[in-house]
Amino acid sequence: MNEMVARTDTLNTLTADAREFEGKALRAQLARSTRLEKAKALLLVLPLLLFIGVMFIFPLADMMLRSTDNGPVAELMPDTAARLLDWDQFTLPDEATYAALARDIQTAQKERTLGKIATRLNFELSGIRSLLTKSARKLAQMESSDESWKQRLVQIDQRWGELATWSAIKRVLPSVTATFYLSSLDLAYDAKGEVVRKPPERAIYVDNFIKTFAISLGVTLSCFILGFPVAYLLSVLPTAKANLLMICVLLPFWTSLLVRTTSWIALLQTHGIVNDLLVWLGILSEGNRLDMMYNMFGTVVAMTHILLPFMILPLFSVMKSIDPSFMRAATSLGASPFTAFIRVYLPQTKPGIAAGSLLVFILAIGYYITPALVGGRTGQMISNFIAYHMQQSLNWGLAAALAVILLIIVLILYWLFNRIIGIDKLKLG
Amino acid sequence: MRKLIRFTSVMALGLSCTISIASAAERITVVSFGGAYTNAQKKGSHEPFMEKTGVQILSEDYNGGLGKLRAQVESGSVTWDVVDLETSDVIRACDEGLIDTIDVNDLEPGTDGSAAADDFMPTAVKKCGIGAIVWSTVFAYDKTKLATAPHSIADFFDTNKYPGKRGMKRSPKVNLEMALMADGVAATDVYKVLSTPEGQTRAFNKLAQIKDQLVWWKSGAQAPQLLADGEVVMTTAYNGRIYNAVKNESKSFVIVWDGQVMDIDYWAIPAGAPNKARAQEFLVFATAPEQLARQSKFISYGPPRKTAAAMVDESMKKHIPTAPVNLTNALAADAEFWADYEDELNERFTAWLAN
């Protein structure tokens, strides 16, 4: 169809004013064919793009939304929610609100939704779960009396007479919340609704983000220190020998992550091979075996082992392309081998260093499996806390907030990688 | 490439055939704590049930807690049919509508003809769960590796007298109670103390005394493993797991019953279980006296109903938590306390661990 239009177009222009229109028509034709080419290219990419969009990007975005989602309390406690709408937050609510609360608690208990309310509220103010369940139990046992609901509830637990409890309830009523982001930065609301730092014994995440950074940095650094000499050796050895040694790099790369983690456990545990060897050699006494597994050390060692090929391979491919005559020229001009290395060789390996380090760092910062299996108490990283809140504490909002923060960090690094090295330069194997 | 595609599609087709054939038989997924305990359940209930009904039972392991269950129910993709839950989890799951209610009148009567409601221990019948075992968390040591034997829960926390690492479950439950008992709180007062902020701090402080020496386990099978590997000199553990290691793996482990924390495990059916009728059938079958008694042949957990307890072998009786000789300083876990306080204590425990 397009072609036909193009042809009649051409014909028309020619019959009219040939010279004047020829240029234009050609340009139009060119533009059209470029458009066609573009469309063809896009059409080839489209299936995967759609697939990734629906099966990956959309689910991620959907999960991210949970980080600000306030949950179902407003629907589950409708009367209280309505009463608290224009509560001033400076004085305790009126009797009608207390009555509404008592009603809502009793209904929720009957409908078996109190657990949901309690769970959400407890994320807002620790301890509300027990307050609610206790109140529900006591309210059920209570005989009718002349006392006001306020008196009765405060009698059950004095926390009903505290502003902090009520402002926590008010905070979970709007559809959007900042609580989870605050929590992931170790912040919380106080009784007056102001943002304050959590007490040090309850603050975990800022320290853990720092720790995650430190572990990733440590792993990147040790990968660099171990990987650089090997990559260099591989790049200068004759091909046959280099290929043989390359197997030592590629085999771990192709070996299952769980296999490698398992073998590190076998090597490093208290009664593992390394400790046995050290005891056998007389370096350690039986009672002084080293703790190398189930702590940060074990995490760093296992992660370094797993990520080392990601450092060696980019370094190798850059070093391979460096002309050895530069070094020879430098030394023949009187530079010491050390100076020649620092001033001439090292700068040329920069693209490899950047690619390897960024790749290792990006992969390390989101690591989950290895720290979970060998990290023990001290080797846990932020991903482990995301998993903990996903699967154990079920604080999905907090898990999502932590995930968003981690994702932003990773995406910045990814953007940097793309900017400096170019994602299409990424080579595998 | 075409060959490759043909090859893979033939393979995929073949596999899909085998899979669809395999899933033709009726199947239910029964979830429990794995290891020696699940093995006993398999011999006690799963296998006879499969034989009787022809329904396949797929056994899945988990480490307790409501995480996975709640994720399944709330996301609407329940794959579990029957699940073994601890008391506090039964209460919470029931409160949140995660498990279905169960009518006690549907259960098998006792062997003496008494109604199930009378035959079961009163605490073993909950609105949404039926008791399967009475179990206990105790601490144990390897007598070949310890010169002097520890006798009390205080010894577990005494690293001067008994140097070496300790294993504990990575959870505040039971640990805080044991810490308080070791700190001199009487078993009867433990939960009263633990309900106060000061009491909680006291328990955490006691744990902190041995924090550097603690190795954390997550699943029941890990605890005896830690002891066997020499990673720890003492560990808390489920009593049945230690019994199993001694009986079936001829380990020289010894249980210290002082300061034990008893609890009941329940069978429950998740809301929206895919094969609800069969799940119900299994639950009734597994909580019948014969099955409960048979199960106790394989692991030292007690049946929570009278006529089943009467059928427990003489040789096993002294190993179950409720044996009078084991009860001198014992604590029954307060499920309501944990249903209420679990979230906040978990949060505090996580922060305490991380710092």
Add this chain to the structure above:
Amino acid sequence: MALPIYATPFQRAWHYTFRFICGLVLLFLMAPILVIVPLSFNAEPYFSFTQGMLSLDSAAYSLRWYEDFFSNKMWLLAVKNSIYIGVASTCLATVLGTLAALGLSRQHMPYRGTIMGLLISPMIVPLIITAAGIYFFYARLGLAGNLWGLILAHTVLGTPFVVITVTATLSGFDISLIRAGLSLGASHSRIFFKVIMPLILPGVISGALFAFGTSFDEVVVVLFLSGAEQTTIPRQMWSGIREQISPTILAVATLLVALSILMLTTIELLRRRSERLRGQSPG
């Protein structure tokens, strides 16, 4: 790198020290993989060498963990599932990824950088985040707790590898080959199958192998998405490591090492073939 005759003693010393250091690093890389192979033949249920093993007593070695593996229903189910999921997701990922790579390598591809970045992102986003997102979403579509969910999720994770390897093969692609074909009167489809396909095939296959390897080793998504019935090899290993450390895991690990040697060899052969075809010297 051979040491020149005129090297000073210091250079000589440094030369050997350097090689020694490299040797240590290579040992660090290989040791963990090699050490589990003999351990998997341990007759005792320990993770470490027994006296008998060290003195090469044949009674200290046995195949019991392999027997255990081959007679355990859960492990066999895991193998079946892993293969099924691996093959299916690899097929999907290869088709989608190759098409996309062909598109991305066209001269007139608009927004190439952005689209490439988007398509590679499943490789970069931390797995735990992917798993969490996928879990909530797939569960709503009824894809949790059955093999389809895992197949689709693993396809997502596998496509970046195919895109990268195929794009890399195409980057050295000489466009004049197509023109030559066209000028000789070949049809477009004939050119695709006779010229393009043989050239990109090594890239396609190594991409497919990467995708298969990824799926075969993936555990985080499986942990979130699968029930007992969808257990896979990595999931069984995971719970084995966390819960009941038995040397059966070492037997499985050894089998997996054999598999990785196989995959590595294939990739290496393909790489050489590809370079030969493109007229580059074998590296």
